[in-house]
């Protein structure tokens with residue numbers, strides 16, 4: 202269910218942090234925000250920043266182009282939980298969030314969330330480390 206502007210505010214989020222970086226559209230699943238509110242309350246002493254929530258298809262393509270160059274089409278995830286429009290232009294709601302923070306802080310939550318998070322979860326230990334969380338079925342990947 203799509204979160205209204207009021208629900209986003211009541212849960213302590215700013216729709217600007219959640220909206221698609223290119224078009225500014227914010228279509229987020231309320232269930233994700235409720236769960237992330239619990240997460241942020243639980244990890245108060247740690248500091249995280251939301252880097253990606255909503256992505257329209259064009260923005261999603263840009264992200265994959267940035268990572269894979271001309272091979273983006275082979276690599277792109279058409280079922281990404283960040284998507285607010287699919288490749289055919291159908292509207293969706295994002296139920297995914299990516300978080301960045303101090304590696305130490307990411308590691309601290311990873312030790313717990315990696316085990317108990319009900320949904321999609323991955324700790325990307327790249328040059329710019331991030332934790333991806335979504336509320337779809339329980340999935341883990343490498």
Ligand SMILES: [Zn+2]
Nearest residue numbers: 221223224257
């Ligand atoms: Zn966009």
Ligand SMILES: [Zn+2]
Nearest residue numbers: 297298299333
């Ligand atoms: Zn993600």
